[in-house]
Amino acid sequence: MEHPKKTIIIGAGISGLTCAYCLRQWNLPVLVLEASNRPGGLISTTRRDGFLFESGPQSPRFNELLWKLIGELNLEREFIRGDPKAKRYIVKNGHLCKAPFSPSDLITTCLFGLRSKLRILGEPLGLSHPPAKEETVADFVLRKFGQETLDYLVDPIVATVFFGDAQKMGMESAFPALVRWERESGSLARGAIAARRRSSRERLMRGTNSRSLGQRVTDSLPALGSFRQGMGVLTDALGEKLGENIRLAAEVVSIMQVAGNGERPGSWRVRLRGGEEFAAENLVMAVPSYTAARLLDSAAPHISSLLGEIPHTPMAVVSAAYDRSTMLYQLDGFGFMVPRREGLITFCTIWNSSLFKGRAPEGKVLMTSFVQASGESDPSVFPDDVLARMVGAETEKILGATGRLVDRQVWKYPRALPQYNLGHAEKIAAIRNALNGFPNLYLAGNYLDGRSIGECAQTGLHAAELIRSHFRG
Numbered sequence: 497m498e499h500p501k502k503t504i505i506i507g508a509g510i511s512g513l514t515c516a517y518c519l520r521q522w523n524l525p526v527l528v529l530e531a532s533n534r535p536g537g538l539i540s541t542t543r544r545d546g547f548l549f550e551s552g553p554q555s556p557r558f559n560e561l562l563w564k565l566i567g568e569l570n571l572e573r574e575f576i577r578g579d580p581k582a583k584r585y586i587v588k589n590g591h592l593c594k595a596p597f598s599p600s601d602l603i604t605t606c607l608f609g610l611r612s613k614l615r616i617l618g619e620p621l622g623l624s625h626p627p628a629k630e631e632t633v634a635d636f637v638l639r640k641f642g643q644e645t646l647d648y649l650v651d652p653i654v655a656t657v658f659f660g661d662a663q664k665m666g667m668e669s670a671f672p673a674l675v676r677w678e679r680e681s682g683s684l685a686r687g688a689i690a691a692r693r694r695s696s697r698e699r700l701m702r703g704t705n706s707r708s709l710g711q712r713v714t715d716s717l718p719a720l721g722s723f724r725q726g727m728g729v730l731t732d733a734l735g736e737k738l739g740e741n742i743r744l745a746a747e748v749v750s751i752m753q754v755a756g757n758g759e760r761p762g763s764w765r766v767r768l769r770g771g772e773e774f775a776a777e778n779l780v781m782a783v784p785s786y787t788a789a790r791l792l793d794s795a796a797p798h799i800s801s802l803l804g805e806i807p808h809t810p811m812a813v814v815s816a817a818y819d820r821s822t823m824l825y826q827l828d829g830f831g832f833m834v835p836r837r838e839g840l841i842t843f844c845t846i847w848n849s850s851l852f853k854g855r856a857p858e859g860k861v862l863m864t865s866f867v868q869a870s871g872e873s874d875p876s877v878f879p880d881d882v883l884a885r886m887v888g889a890e891t892e893k894i895l896g897a898t899g900r901l902v903d904r905q906v907w908k909y910p911r912a913l914p915q916y917n918l919g920h921a922e923k924i925a926a927i928r929n930a931l932n933g934f935p936n937l938y939l940a941g942n943y944l945d946g947r948s949i950g951e952c953a954q955t956g957l958h959a960a961e962l963i964r965s966h967f968r969g
Protein backbone atom coordinates (compact mmCIF):
# COMPACT_ATOMS: atom_id res chain seq x y z
CA MET A 497 0.00 0.00 0.00
CA GLU A 498 1.34 3.44 -0.91
CA HIS A 499 1.35 6.71 0.95
CA PRO A 500 -2.25 7.90 0.63
CA LYS A 501 -1.54 11.63 0.22
CA LYS A 502 -0.82 11.39 -3.43
CA THR A 503 -2.41 11.33 -6.83
CA ILE A 504 -2.81 8.23 -8.92
CA ILE A 505 -3.13 8.78 -12.65
CA ILE A 506 -4.45 5.90 -14.71
CA GLY A 507 -3.11 6.03 -18.27
CA ALA A 508 0.19 7.32 -19.68
CA GLY A 509 -0.96 8.82 -22.97
CA ILE A 510 -0.16 12.50 -23.58
CA SER A 511 -3.05 13.51 -21.25
CA GLY A 512 -1.90 11.47 -18.25
CA LEU A 513 1.79 12.17 -18.83
CA THR A 514 1.24 15.93 -18.96
CA CYS A 515 -0.82 15.82 -15.78
CA ALA A 516 1.87 13.78 -13.99
CA TYR A 517 4.70 15.96 -15.29
CA CYS A 518 3.01 19.14 -14.03
CA LEU A 519 2.33 17.63 -10.60
CA ARG A 520 5.98 16.57 -10.31
CA GLN A 521 7.09 20.07 -11.32
CA TRP A 522 5.06 21.34 -8.37
CA ASN A 523 6.56 18.69 -6.05
CA LEU A 524 3.27 16.90 -5.57
CA PRO A 525 3.49 13.11 -5.18
CA VAL A 526 2.12 11.14 -8.09
CA LEU A 527 2.02 7.61 -9.45
CA VAL A 528 1.08 6.86 -13.06
CA LEU A 529 -0.26 3.38 -13.77
CA GLU A 530 -0.05 2.37 -17.42
CA ALA A 531 -1.39 -0.88 -18.82
CA SER A 532 1.05 -1.25 -21.71
CA ASN A 533 4.82 -1.59 -21.50
CA ARG A 534 5.56 1.89 -22.87
CA PRO A 535 4.26 5.40 -22.30
CA GLY A 536 2.56 7.34 -25.08
CA GLY A 537 -0.81 5.67 -25.68
CA LEU A 538 -1.92 6.47 -29.22
CA ILE A 539 1.42 8.16 -29.89
CA SER A 540 4.02 5.58 -30.85
CA THR A 541 6.95 5.48 -33.26
CA THR A 542 8.55 2.41 -34.83
CA ARG A 543 11.97 2.70 -36.52
CA ARG A 544 13.11 -0.09 -38.82
CA ASP A 545 15.59 -0.37 -41.70
CA GLY A 546 15.78 3.38 -42.20
CA PHE A 547 11.97 3.86 -42.13
CA LEU A 548 10.13 5.73 -39.42
CA PHE A 549 6.53 4.63 -38.90
CA GLU A 550 4.04 6.54 -36.76
CA SER A 551 0.98 4.75 -35.37
CA GLY A 552 -0.92 7.94 -34.56
CA PRO A 553 -0.21 11.64 -35.21
CA GLN A 554 2.04 12.05 -38.26
CA SER A 555 2.52 15.81 -38.30
CA PRO A 556 0.37 17.27 -35.55
CA ARG A 557 -0.26 20.83 -34.58
CA PHE A 558 1.73 22.05 -31.57
CA ASN A 559 -0.03 24.45 -29.25
CA GLU A 560 1.51 26.71 -26.63
CA LEU A 561 1.45 24.09 -23.89
CA LEU A 562 3.23 21.52 -26.05
CA TRP A 563 5.84 24.14 -26.85
CA LYS A 564 6.33 24.76 -23.17
CA LEU A 565 6.88 21.04 -22.62
CA ILE A 566 9.30 20.85 -25.56
CA GLY A 567 11.31 23.72 -24.05
CA GLU A 568 11.36 22.26 -20.55
CA LEU A 569 12.31 18.82 -21.82
CA ASN A 570 15.14 20.28 -23.96
CA LEU A 571 13.69 18.86 -27.14
CA GLU A 572 13.92 22.00 -29.28
CA ARG A 573 16.85 20.62 -31.26
CA GLU A 574 14.90 17.44 -31.92
CA PHE A 575 11.92 19.31 -33.31
CA ILE A 576 11.40 19.50 -37.05
CA ARG A 577 8.95 21.93 -38.52
CA GLY A 578 6.30 20.94 -41.01
CA ASP A 579 5.64 23.14 -44.02
CA PRO A 580 2.25 24.76 -43.32
CA LYS A 581 1.96 25.56 -47.04
CA ALA A 582 2.64 21.97 -48.18
CA LYS A 583 0.06 21.17 -50.86
CA ARG A 584 -2.92 19.07 -49.87
CA TYR A 585 -4.92 17.27 -52.49
CA ILE A 586 -8.50 16.03 -52.63
CA VAL A 587 -9.49 13.12 -54.85
CA LYS A 588 -12.25 13.71 -57.38
CA ASN A 589 -13.26 11.01 -59.86
CA GLY A 590 -10.07 9.14 -58.94
CA HIS A 591 -7.76 12.10 -59.68
CA LEU A 592 -5.89 14.48 -57.40
CA CYS A 593 -7.09 18.11 -57.27
CA LYS A 594 -5.25 20.68 -55.18
CA ALA A 595 -7.27 21.48 -52.04
CA PRO A 596 -8.48 25.10 -52.23
CA PHE A 597 -7.15 26.69 -49.06
CA SER A 598 -6.60 30.15 -50.57
CA PRO A 599 -9.02 32.45 -52.45
CA SER A 600 -7.06 32.03 -55.71
CA ASP A 601 -7.11 28.22 -55.41
CA LEU A 602 -10.80 28.42 -54.68
CA ILE A 603 -11.48 30.28 -57.90
CA THR A 604 -9.54 27.80 -60.03
CA THR A 605 -10.35 24.54 -58.24
CA CYS A 606 -11.83 21.65 -60.19
CA LEU A 607 -13.54 20.32 -57.08
CA PHE A 608 -16.75 22.28 -57.47
CA GLY A 609 -18.61 24.62 -59.78
CA LEU A 610 -19.13 28.38 -59.99
CA ARG A 611 -22.27 28.45 -57.82
CA SER A 612 -20.46 26.80 -54.89
CA LYS A 613 -17.44 29.06 -55.36
CA LEU A 614 -19.62 32.16 -55.26
CA ARG A 615 -21.40 30.99 -52.13
CA ILE A 616 -18.06 30.50 -50.35
CA LEU A 617 -16.49 33.74 -51.56
CA GLY A 618 -19.69 35.69 -50.87
CA GLU A 619 -20.02 34.44 -47.27
CA PRO A 620 -18.55 37.60 -45.67
CA LEU A 621 -21.20 39.70 -47.45
CA GLY A 622 -24.17 37.70 -46.21
CA LEU A 623 -26.04 37.58 -42.94
CA SER A 624 -26.97 34.29 -41.29
CA HIS A 625 -27.63 32.90 -37.83
CA PRO A 626 -27.25 29.41 -36.40
CA PRO A 627 -30.51 27.67 -35.42
CA ALA A 628 -31.42 27.51 -31.73
CA LYS A 629 -31.00 23.71 -31.67
CA GLU A 630 -27.58 22.20 -32.40
CA GLU A 631 -27.26 21.22 -36.06
CA THR A 632 -24.95 18.65 -37.65
CA VAL A 633 -21.85 19.79 -39.51
CA ALA A 634 -23.49 18.54 -42.72
CA ASP A 635 -26.65 20.60 -42.09
CA PHE A 636 -24.53 23.65 -41.34
CA VAL A 637 -22.54 23.33 -44.57
CA LEU A 638 -25.65 22.63 -46.65
CA ARG A 639 -27.36 25.70 -45.16
CA LYS A 640 -24.39 27.98 -45.84
CA PHE A 641 -22.54 26.55 -48.84
CA GLY A 642 -24.41 23.67 -50.50
CA GLN A 643 -23.95 19.99 -51.36
CA GLU A 644 -20.78 20.19 -53.50
CA THR A 645 -18.86 21.98 -50.76
CA LEU A 646 -20.02 19.40 -48.26
CA ASP A 647 -19.05 16.43 -50.47
CA TYR A 648 -15.76 17.64 -51.87
CA LEU A 649 -14.34 19.92 -49.20
CA VAL A 650 -15.85 19.58 -45.73
CA ASP A 651 -16.52 15.84 -45.71
CA PRO A 652 -12.92 14.85 -46.53
CA ILE A 653 -11.49 17.41 -44.12
CA VAL A 654 -13.78 16.29 -41.28
CA ALA A 655 -12.89 12.65 -41.98
CA THR A 656 -9.15 13.40 -42.07
CA VAL A 657 -8.88 15.73 -39.12
CA PHE A 658 -11.50 14.20 -36.82
CA PHE A 659 -12.02 10.70 -38.27
CA GLY A 660 -15.58 11.94 -38.07
CA ASP A 661 -18.77 11.90 -40.11
CA ALA A 662 -20.17 15.33 -40.99
CA GLN A 663 -23.69 13.82 -40.99
CA LYS A 664 -23.32 12.96 -37.29
CA MET A 665 -20.93 15.55 -35.87
CA GLY A 666 -22.54 18.40 -33.95
CA MET A 667 -21.49 21.98 -34.75
CA GLU A 668 -21.68 23.17 -31.15
CA SER A 669 -19.84 20.03 -29.98
CA ALA A 670 -17.07 20.03 -32.59
CA PHE A 671 -16.77 23.66 -33.72
CA PRO A 672 -18.10 25.90 -30.94
CA ALA A 673 -16.01 28.84 -32.19
CA LEU A 674 -17.67 28.79 -35.64
CA VAL A 675 -21.13 28.77 -34.07
CA ARG A 676 -20.10 31.69 -31.85
CA TRP A 677 -18.70 33.65 -34.79
CA GLU A 678 -21.86 33.20 -36.82
CA ARG A 679 -24.07 34.03 -33.85
CA GLU A 680 -22.11 37.18 -32.91
CA SER A 681 -21.25 38.53 -36.35
CA GLY A 682 -23.83 36.98 -38.71
CA SER A 683 -20.98 35.56 -40.80
CA LEU A 684 -18.08 33.17 -40.26
CA ALA A 685 -15.54 35.39 -41.97
CA ARG A 686 -16.55 38.53 -40.07
CA GLY A 687 -16.63 36.54 -36.81
CA ALA A 688 -13.17 35.10 -37.48
CA ILE A 689 -11.73 38.57 -38.18
CA ALA A 690 -13.28 39.96 -35.00
CA ALA A 691 -11.93 37.02 -32.96
CA ARG A 692 -8.46 37.44 -34.42
CA ARG A 693 -8.48 41.16 -33.60
CA ARG A 694 -9.59 40.38 -30.05
CA SER A 695 -6.82 37.86 -29.49
CA SER A 696 -4.13 40.16 -30.98
CA ARG A 697 -5.32 42.90 -28.64
CA GLU A 698 -5.11 40.49 -25.70
CA ARG A 699 -1.62 39.37 -26.73
CA LEU A 700 -0.54 42.96 -27.01
CA MET A 701 -1.92 43.70 -23.54
CA ARG A 702 -0.05 40.73 -22.09
CA GLY A 703 3.10 41.76 -23.90
CA THR A 704 3.05 45.28 -22.52
CA ASN A 705 2.07 44.20 -19.02
CA SER A 706 4.88 41.73 -18.56
CA ARG A 707 8.35 41.71 -20.00
CA SER A 708 8.67 37.94 -19.69
CA LEU A 709 5.37 37.23 -21.34
CA GLY A 710 6.40 39.57 -24.14
CA GLN A 711 9.06 36.99 -25.02
CA ARG A 712 6.59 34.22 -25.79
CA VAL A 713 8.51 31.92 -28.13
CA THR A 714 5.29 30.27 -29.20
CA ASP A 715 4.23 33.36 -31.13
CA SER A 716 6.88 32.76 -33.75
CA LEU A 717 7.11 28.98 -33.67
CA PRO A 718 5.67 26.67 -36.28
CA ALA A 719 2.35 25.02 -35.57
CA LEU A 720 2.87 21.77 -37.48
CA GLY A 721 5.77 19.46 -36.90
CA SER A 722 7.28 16.37 -35.38
CA PHE A 723 10.63 15.19 -34.02
CA ARG A 724 13.63 13.84 -35.92
CA GLN A 725 13.14 10.46 -34.30
CA GLY A 726 9.34 10.63 -34.41
CA MET A 727 6.50 11.62 -32.13
CA GLY A 728 7.44 9.01 -29.53
CA VAL A 729 10.31 11.31 -28.54
CA LEU A 730 7.92 13.61 -26.68
CA THR A 731 6.07 10.94 -24.69
CA ASP A 732 9.29 8.96 -24.02
CA ALA A 733 10.88 12.13 -22.61
CA LEU A 734 7.86 12.77 -20.39
CA GLY A 735 7.94 9.14 -19.24
CA GLU A 736 11.67 9.36 -18.45
CA LYS A 737 11.15 12.53 -16.42
CA LEU A 738 8.67 10.65 -14.26
CA GLY A 739 11.27 8.03 -13.33
CA GLU A 740 9.97 5.80 -10.58
CA ASN A 741 6.68 7.70 -10.51
CA ILE A 742 5.41 5.72 -13.48
CA ARG A 743 4.64 2.00 -13.48
CA LEU A 744 4.37 0.28 -16.87
CA ALA A 745 2.61 -3.04 -17.51
CA ALA A 746 0.27 -2.01 -14.70
CA GLU A 747 -3.29 -2.47 -15.89
CA VAL A 748 -5.91 -1.16 -13.50
CA VAL A 749 -8.83 -3.55 -13.29
CA SER A 750 -10.92 -1.94 -10.58
CA ILE A 751 -11.20 1.15 -8.47
CA MET A 752 -13.25 2.00 -5.42
CA GLN A 753 -13.71 4.86 -3.06
CA VAL A 754 -12.82 4.08 0.52
CA ALA A 755 -12.91 5.78 3.91
CA GLY A 756 -11.15 5.32 7.25
CA ASN A 757 -7.80 3.73 8.05
CA GLY A 758 -6.27 7.15 8.55
CA GLU A 759 -7.10 8.19 5.00
CA ARG A 760 -9.36 11.10 4.33
CA PRO A 761 -12.91 10.07 3.60
CA GLY A 762 -13.46 9.50 -0.04
CA SER A 763 -9.91 8.55 -1.00
CA TRP A 764 -9.36 6.00 -3.75
CA ARG A 765 -8.14 2.43 -3.88
CA VAL A 766 -6.94 1.06 -7.18
CA ARG A 767 -6.33 -2.61 -7.98
CA LEU A 768 -4.06 -3.91 -10.73
CA ARG A 769 -4.40 -7.11 -12.71
CA GLY A 770 -2.45 -9.45 -10.49
CA GLY A 771 -4.00 -8.07 -7.32
CA GLU A 772 -1.56 -5.33 -6.25
CA GLU A 773 -3.36 -2.35 -4.71
CA PHE A 774 -2.58 1.34 -4.33
CA ALA A 775 -4.35 4.06 -2.39
CA ALA A 776 -4.37 7.78 -3.11
CA GLU A 777 -6.16 10.92 -2.17
CA ASN A 778 -6.78 11.97 -5.77
CA LEU A 779 -7.54 9.91 -8.82
CA VAL A 780 -7.10 11.06 -12.42
CA MET A 781 -8.67 8.92 -15.11
CA ALA A 782 -6.55 9.60 -18.21
CA VAL A 783 -7.82 6.60 -20.16
CA PRO A 784 -10.23 6.48 -23.12
CA SER A 785 -13.82 7.30 -22.15
CA TYR A 786 -15.00 3.70 -22.60
CA THR A 787 -12.30 2.46 -20.16
CA ALA A 788 -13.12 5.21 -17.67
CA ALA A 789 -16.79 4.17 -17.98
CA ARG A 790 -15.93 0.55 -17.14
CA LEU A 791 -13.66 1.41 -14.21
CA LEU A 792 -16.09 3.93 -12.69
CA ASP A 793 -19.03 1.57 -13.06
CA SER A 794 -19.65 1.05 -9.34
CA ALA A 795 -17.86 4.07 -7.81
CA ALA A 796 -19.59 6.70 -10.00
CA PRO A 797 -22.41 5.00 -11.95
CA HIS A 798 -23.93 8.18 -13.40
CA ILE A 799 -20.59 9.46 -14.73
CA SER A 800 -19.83 5.96 -15.95
CA SER A 801 -23.03 5.72 -17.96
CA LEU A 802 -22.51 9.16 -19.56
CA LEU A 803 -18.92 8.24 -20.49
CA GLY A 804 -20.11 4.92 -21.88
CA GLU A 805 -22.38 6.72 -24.35
CA ILE A 806 -19.53 8.44 -26.21
CA PRO A 807 -19.11 6.65 -29.55
CA HIS A 808 -15.72 5.86 -31.11
CA THR A 809 -14.91 5.13 -34.76
CA PRO A 810 -13.08 2.00 -35.81
CA MET A 811 -10.22 2.55 -38.23
CA ALA A 812 -6.92 1.19 -39.45
CA VAL A 813 -3.63 2.83 -40.35
CA VAL A 814 -1.48 1.38 -43.13
CA SER A 815 2.04 2.71 -43.65
CA ALA A 816 3.55 1.59 -46.93
CA ALA A 817 7.01 2.02 -48.46
CA TYR A 818 7.78 1.94 -52.19
CA ASP A 819 10.76 2.51 -54.44
CA ARG A 820 10.62 6.16 -55.50
CA SER A 821 11.32 5.16 -59.10
CA THR A 822 8.01 3.28 -59.27
CA MET A 823 5.92 6.37 -58.46
CA LEU A 824 4.40 8.31 -61.32
CA TYR A 825 3.52 11.23 -59.03
CA GLN A 826 6.18 13.34 -57.36
CA LEU A 827 4.41 13.30 -53.99
CA ASP A 828 4.97 17.05 -53.67
CA GLY A 829 3.12 18.00 -50.53
CA PHE A 830 1.30 16.74 -47.49
CA GLY A 831 -0.81 14.05 -49.11
CA PHE A 832 -4.42 13.60 -50.20
CA MET A 833 -7.90 13.31 -48.73
CA VAL A 834 -10.68 11.20 -50.18
CA PRO A 835 -14.33 12.28 -50.09
CA ARG A 836 -16.76 9.53 -49.03
CA ARG A 837 -18.48 9.91 -52.42
CA GLU A 838 -15.45 8.40 -54.11
CA GLY A 839 -16.33 5.08 -52.46
CA LEU A 840 -12.80 4.13 -51.36
CA ILE A 841 -11.74 2.66 -48.03
CA THR A 842 -8.78 5.07 -47.81
CA PHE A 843 -9.93 8.42 -46.47
CA CYS A 844 -6.56 10.10 -46.26
CA THR A 845 -2.96 9.41 -47.21
CA ILE A 846 -0.02 11.36 -45.81
CA TRP A 847 3.28 11.43 -47.70
CA ASN A 848 5.60 11.07 -44.71
CA SER A 849 8.85 11.09 -46.67
CA SER A 850 7.85 14.33 -48.43
CA LEU A 851 6.92 16.00 -45.14
CA PHE A 852 10.08 15.30 -43.18
CA LYS A 853 13.61 14.20 -44.02
CA GLY A 854 14.71 10.90 -42.55
CA ARG A 855 11.37 9.10 -42.79
CA ALA A 856 12.65 6.71 -45.49
CA PRO A 857 16.06 5.67 -46.86
CA GLU A 858 17.42 7.26 -50.05
CA GLY A 859 15.45 6.21 -53.13
CA LYS A 860 12.37 5.07 -51.16
CA VAL A 861 9.11 6.79 -50.26
CA LEU A 862 6.91 6.25 -47.22
CA MET A 863 3.23 7.07 -47.04
CA THR A 864 0.57 6.44 -44.41
CA SER A 865 -3.06 5.79 -45.26
CA PHE A 866 -5.98 5.99 -42.87
CA VAL A 867 -8.73 3.50 -43.56
CA GLN A 868 -12.34 3.93 -42.59
CA ALA A 869 -15.27 1.62 -42.22
CA SER A 870 -17.06 1.04 -45.47
CA GLY A 871 -20.74 1.14 -44.57
CA GLU A 872 -20.97 -0.31 -41.08
CA SER A 873 -18.00 -2.66 -41.44
CA ASP A 874 -14.98 -2.31 -39.19
CA PRO A 875 -11.63 -2.18 -41.04
CA SER A 876 -9.81 -3.30 -37.91
CA VAL A 877 -11.21 -6.83 -38.30
CA PHE A 878 -9.33 -7.46 -41.57
CA PRO A 879 -5.99 -9.29 -41.45
CA ASP A 880 -2.99 -6.98 -41.92
CA ASP A 881 -2.02 -8.31 -45.35
CA VAL A 882 -5.59 -7.97 -46.68
CA LEU A 883 -5.78 -4.37 -45.47
CA ALA A 884 -2.38 -3.56 -46.96
CA ARG A 885 -3.43 -5.09 -50.29
CA MET A 886 -6.74 -3.18 -50.39
CA VAL A 887 -5.05 0.13 -49.57
CA GLY A 888 -2.19 -0.66 -51.97
CA ALA A 889 -4.64 -1.18 -54.83
CA GLU A 890 -6.23 2.23 -54.18
CA THR A 891 -2.85 3.95 -53.87
CA GLU A 892 -1.73 2.40 -57.13
CA LYS A 893 -4.82 3.70 -58.92
CA ILE A 894 -4.60 7.23 -57.52
CA LEU A 895 -0.83 7.70 -57.60
CA GLY A 896 0.06 5.43 -60.46
CA ALA A 897 2.38 3.39 -58.25
CA THR A 898 3.63 0.48 -60.26
CA GLY A 899 6.10 -1.22 -57.94
CA ARG A 900 5.75 -3.72 -55.15
CA LEU A 901 5.63 -2.75 -51.48
CA VAL A 902 9.09 -2.54 -49.96
CA ASP A 903 7.88 -2.55 -46.36
CA ARG A 904 4.67 -1.93 -44.48
CA GLN A 905 3.27 -1.53 -40.99
CA VAL A 906 -0.40 -1.85 -40.03
CA TRP A 907 -2.18 -0.67 -36.89
CA LYS A 908 -5.81 -1.44 -36.14
CA TYR A 909 -8.08 0.55 -33.86
CA PRO A 910 -11.49 -0.98 -33.10
CA ARG A 911 -12.17 2.27 -31.18
CA ALA A 912 -9.86 4.95 -32.52
CA LEU A 913 -11.15 8.36 -31.51
CA PRO A 914 -14.21 9.71 -29.69
CA GLN A 915 -16.86 11.24 -31.92
CA TYR A 916 -18.05 14.75 -31.16
CA ASN A 917 -21.51 13.95 -32.49
CA LEU A 918 -24.75 15.85 -31.91
CA GLY A 919 -25.28 16.29 -28.17
CA HIS A 920 -21.62 15.67 -27.24
CA ALA A 921 -21.15 19.13 -25.72
CA GLU A 922 -24.22 18.61 -23.52
CA LYS A 923 -22.94 15.20 -22.43
CA ILE A 924 -19.58 16.63 -21.42
CA ALA A 925 -21.33 19.43 -19.50
CA ALA A 926 -23.40 16.77 -17.66
CA ILE A 927 -20.23 14.80 -16.85
CA ARG A 928 -18.52 17.92 -15.50
CA ASN A 929 -21.59 18.69 -13.44
CA ALA A 930 -21.67 15.16 -11.99
CA LEU A 931 -17.95 15.42 -11.13
CA ASN A 932 -18.88 18.09 -8.57
CA GLY A 933 -20.07 15.23 -6.39
CA PHE A 934 -16.54 13.73 -6.50
CA PRO A 935 -14.15 16.46 -5.42
CA ASN A 936 -11.08 14.23 -5.73
CA LEU A 937 -11.87 12.53 -9.02
CA TYR A 938 -10.54 14.10 -12.24
CA LEU A 939 -10.84 13.28 -15.92
CA ALA A 940 -8.37 13.99 -18.70
CA GLY A 941 -8.45 12.82 -22.29
CA ASN A 942 -9.46 13.29 -25.87
CA TYR A 943 -13.25 13.23 -25.40
CA LEU A 944 -13.35 16.41 -23.28
CA ASP A 945 -12.08 19.47 -25.13
CA GLY A 946 -10.77 18.17 -28.45
CA ARG A 947 -8.84 15.22 -29.82
CA SER A 948 -5.59 16.90 -30.79
CA ILE A 949 -2.54 16.12 -28.70
CA GLY A 950 -2.32 19.77 -27.63
CA GLU A 951 -5.92 19.74 -26.43
CA CYS A 952 -5.32 16.43 -24.62
CA ALA A 953 -2.23 17.82 -22.90
CA GLN A 954 -4.35 20.81 -21.89
CA THR A 955 -6.87 18.51 -20.14
CA GLY A 956 -3.94 16.93 -18.26
CA LEU A 957 -2.67 20.35 -17.19
CA HIS A 958 -6.18 21.36 -16.13
CA ALA A 959 -6.55 18.25 -13.92
CA ALA A 960 -3.13 18.97 -12.38
CA GLU A 961 -4.13 22.57 -11.62
CA LEU A 962 -7.32 21.42 -9.92
CA ILE A 963 -5.32 18.96 -7.80
CA ARG A 964 -2.84 21.67 -6.84
CA SER A 965 -5.67 23.89 -5.69
CA HIS A 966 -7.23 20.93 -3.85
CA PHE A 967 -4.02 20.52 -1.82
CA ARG A 968 -3.66 24.24 -1.29
CA GLY A 969 -7.31 24.54 -0.28
Ligand SMILES: Cc1cc2nc3c(=O)[nH]c(=O)nc-3n(C[C@H](O)[C@H](O)[C@H](O)COP(=O)(O)OP(=O)(O)OC[C@H]3O[C@@H](n4cnc5c(N)ncnc54)[C@H](O)[C@@H]3O)c2cc1C
Nearest residue numbers: 507509510511531537538552553556748941942947948949
Ligand atom coordinates in the same frame (compact mmCIF):
# COMPACT_ATOMS: atom_id res chain seq x y z
C1 LIG B 1 -4.33 7.22 -36.21
C2 LIG B 1 -4.40 8.47 -35.39
C3 LIG B 1 -3.93 9.67 -35.91
C4 LIG B 1 -3.98 10.82 -35.15
N1 LIG B 1 -3.50 11.99 -35.68
C5 LIG B 1 -3.46 13.09 -34.92
C6 LIG B 1 -2.87 14.30 -35.42
O1 LIG B 1 -2.40 14.36 -36.56
N2 LIG B 1 -2.81 15.37 -34.60
C7 LIG B 1 -3.28 15.32 -33.32
O2 LIG B 1 -3.17 16.32 -32.61
N3 LIG B 1 -3.87 14.21 -32.83
C8 LIG B 1 -3.97 13.10 -33.59
N4 LIG B 1 -4.55 11.97 -33.10
C9 LIG B 1 -5.24 12.03 -31.79
C10 LIG B 1 -4.30 11.94 -30.60
O3 LIG B 1 -3.22 11.08 -30.90
C11 LIG B 1 -5.05 11.38 -29.39
O4 LIG B 1 -6.27 12.07 -29.20
C12 LIG B 1 -4.22 11.52 -28.13
O5 LIG B 1 -2.94 10.97 -28.33
C13 LIG B 1 -4.94 10.83 -26.97
O6 LIG B 1 -4.15 10.90 -25.82
P1 LIG B 1 -4.72 10.43 -24.43
O7 LIG B 1 -3.63 10.48 -23.45
O8 LIG B 1 -5.96 11.19 -24.09
O9 LIG B 1 -5.22 8.92 -24.66
P2 LIG B 1 -4.41 7.63 -25.09
O10 LIG B 1 -3.28 7.98 -25.97
O11 LIG B 1 -5.43 6.68 -25.58
O12 LIG B 1 -3.79 7.10 -23.71
C14 LIG B 1 -4.54 6.37 -22.78
C15 LIG B 1 -3.58 5.44 -22.05
O13 LIG B 1 -4.31 4.73 -21.06
C16 LIG B 1 -3.82 3.41 -20.99
N5 LIG B 1 -4.83 2.55 -20.39
C17 LIG B 1 -6.00 2.16 -20.90
N6 LIG B 1 -6.65 1.37 -20.03
C18 LIG B 1 -5.87 1.28 -18.94
C19 LIG B 1 -6.01 0.60 -17.69
N7 LIG B 1 -7.08 -0.14 -17.40
N8 LIG B 1 -5.01 0.70 -16.78
C20 LIG B 1 -3.91 1.44 -17.04
N9 LIG B 1 -3.74 2.11 -18.22
C21 LIG B 1 -4.71 2.02 -19.14
C22 LIG B 1 -3.55 3.08 -22.46
O14 LIG B 1 -2.66 1.98 -22.58
C23 LIG B 1 -2.97 4.38 -22.98
O15 LIG B 1 -1.57 4.41 -22.85
C24 LIG B 1 -4.52 10.79 -33.84
C25 LIG B 1 -4.99 9.59 -33.31
C26 LIG B 1 -4.94 8.43 -34.07
C27 LIG B 1 -5.46 7.14 -33.50
